[in-house]
Amino acid sequence: xxxxxxLGLRILRPGPLALVEDLGRPGLAAVGVSPSGALDRGxxxxxxxLVGNPPDAAAMELLLGGFAARFESAAWFAVTGAATGVTLxxxxxxxxxxxxxxxxxxxxxxxxxxxxxSYLAVRGGIAVEAVxxxxxxxxxxxxxxxxxAEGDLVPFGPEPVDPVPSIDFVPTADLGDGPVEVRAHRGxxxxxxxxxxxxxxxxxxxxxxxxxxxxxxxxxPPRGPAHARGAEPAQLLERAVRDELPSEPMVAGAVQVxxxxxxxxxxxxxxxxxxxxxxxxxxxxxxxAFAQLRPGQAVHFRRA
Numbered sequence: 001x002x003x004x005x006x007l008g009l010r011i012l013r014p015g016p017l018a019l020v021e022d023l024g025r026p027g028l029a030a031v032g033v034s035p036s037g038a039l040d041r042g043x044x045x046x047x048x049x050l051v052g053n054p055p056d057a058a059a060m061e062l063l064l065g066g067f068a069a070r071f072e073s074a075a076w077f078a079v080t081g082a083a084t085g086v087t088l089x090x091x092x093x094x095x096x097x098x099x100x101x102x103x104x105x106x107x108x109x110x111x112x113x114x115x116x117x118s119y120l121a122v123r124g125g126i127a128v129e130a131v132x133x134x135x136x137x138x139x140x141x142x143x144x145x146x147x148x149a150e151g152d153l154v155p156f157g158p159e160p161v162d163p164v165p166s167i168d169f170v171p172t173a174d175l176g177d178g179p180v181e182v183r184a185h186r187g188x189x190x191x192x193x194x195x196x197x198x199x200x201x202x203x204x205x206x207x208x209x210x211x212x213x214x215x216x217x218x219x220x221p222p223r224g225p226a227h228a229r230g231a232e233p234a235q236l237l238e239r240a241v242r243d244e245l246p247s248e249p250m251v252a253g254a255v256q257v258x259x260x261x262x263x264x265x266x267x268x269x270x271x272x273x274x275x276x277x278x279x280x281x282x283x284x285x286x287x288x289a290f291a292q293l294r295p296g297q298a299v300h301f302r303r304a
Contacts, residue, residue, distance in 0.1 A: 007073045009122065011152040012106070015066030018148040020126050022058040025134035025143075029249060029272045036138040036268050039214060039291030040117055043081035046170065047121035050078035050098045052162040057125030058135035060148070062118045065111035071101045075156060076123035076164050082115025082292055083175060096170050115175040115292040123164065127157035139214045140269040179205065179298035182286035186303075187255060189277035192241040200236050201279055202301050206263070210295040214269040217290050218262055219299060237261045237279065247273040253282035265290055 011018070021044065024037020038044035038061055048057045065084050079086045079095045086093050087108045093099045095118075101107065109118055128135050128145045137144040148154065190198060206219040221236070237257050250256075254266045256276035265282060266274075267290060282290070283304045293299070 008153045008155040010070045010072055011148050011150055011154065012070055013066065013068040014148045014150060015062055015064060017063040018067060019061045019137040020058050020128055020145045021061045021136045022134055023056045024136050024268060025132050028132060032272055033132060034138060034140065034270055034272055035252060036134065036136040036144065038119065039268055040081050040119065040288045042288045043119045047078045047080040047119045050165065051076045051121050051123040052160050052164045053121060053123065053125050054160065059119050059121040059126060062109055062120060064116060065109050065118060067109040069107050071103055071105045072153065074101065074103050076100050078121050079109060079118055081118040082112035084112040084118050085110035096172050098164050114177045116294060117291050122156055124157040124159055127155045138269050140271065175292050177294065177297060179300055180289050180293065181300045181302055182289050183283040183304040184255065184280040184301045185283060187278040187280040190279055192239055192277040193279055194238045194240045197237045202303055206299045208293040208295055208297045208299060214267055216264045216266045216270060217293060218264045245275050245277055247275045250274045253284065253287050254278045255280040255282065
């Protein structure tokens with residue numbers, strides 16, 4: 001007698017960090033819960049569309065590749081996000097496209113040449129237990145499913161209503177490894193900075209530091225243009241108001257400036273309150289870019 005049919009993906013190697021993420025749990029900041037969810041929402045949405053899933057289906061967020069898994073049951077899948085090599089049983093398959101895997105097939109997602117995070121969606125979504133209405137892992141609070149580990153069986157959800165779209169090619173923007181331009185609005189505490197500081201924030205070239213994760217990305221002092229070269233961050237983003245700021249609500253995209261003058265862009269797993277003044281807020285349409293920044297990559301803020 002054969003055992004029950006396994007509907008899922010067996011993790012053989014999770015890579016540096018493999019998480020289950022969906023669109024998160026918005027609307028709970030008042031009770032101390034951040035929204036969390038996929039950092040690159042555009043990549044998650046594309047992966048789900050490619051396999052016919054609803055937009056809120058959970059998928060896997062893979063940090064820097066190095067991922068391997070075996071399909072315990074046949075399934076459609078798609079890999080989007082950071083450019084990477086994807087193979088099925090050793091044969092290359094195209095990213096940004098729907099691919100059918102038979103039971104027993106081994107999937108490997110290599111480390112990306114550019115970008116940081118890839119997204120793996122399977123038809124039916126990832127059916128781990130939801131916490132507060134979401135299957136997302138919040139790395140700051142520890143809410144949601146634990147990071148995927150070797151040997152885990154990741155279950156698939158039921159067959160979606162929509163079929164797998166018949167698409168031969170999906171045009172996607174090349175991530176690249178050059179400077180990234182993002183749009184940002186004037187922040188609620190912009191008046192705590194001098195006019196020269198605001199001008200500098202929107203004109204100099206910032207650099208993504210190695211101090212970045214799903215909570216936020218800290219930016220290093222700019223290396224140009226000439227008027228900023230050699231300036232200390234605290235001098236560049238000089239405060240007009242030097243009072244202590246009581247903790248106040250924070251949102252994803254808020255750009256906090258710490259006492260040393262270095263900005264930090266808050267991301268999906270951000271704390272719900274903070275005590276550093278927010279000089280700007282990154283526009284929602286630009287926030288995905290921070291999911292794919294590598295240390296040393298240049299960032300230009302432009303007024304939204």
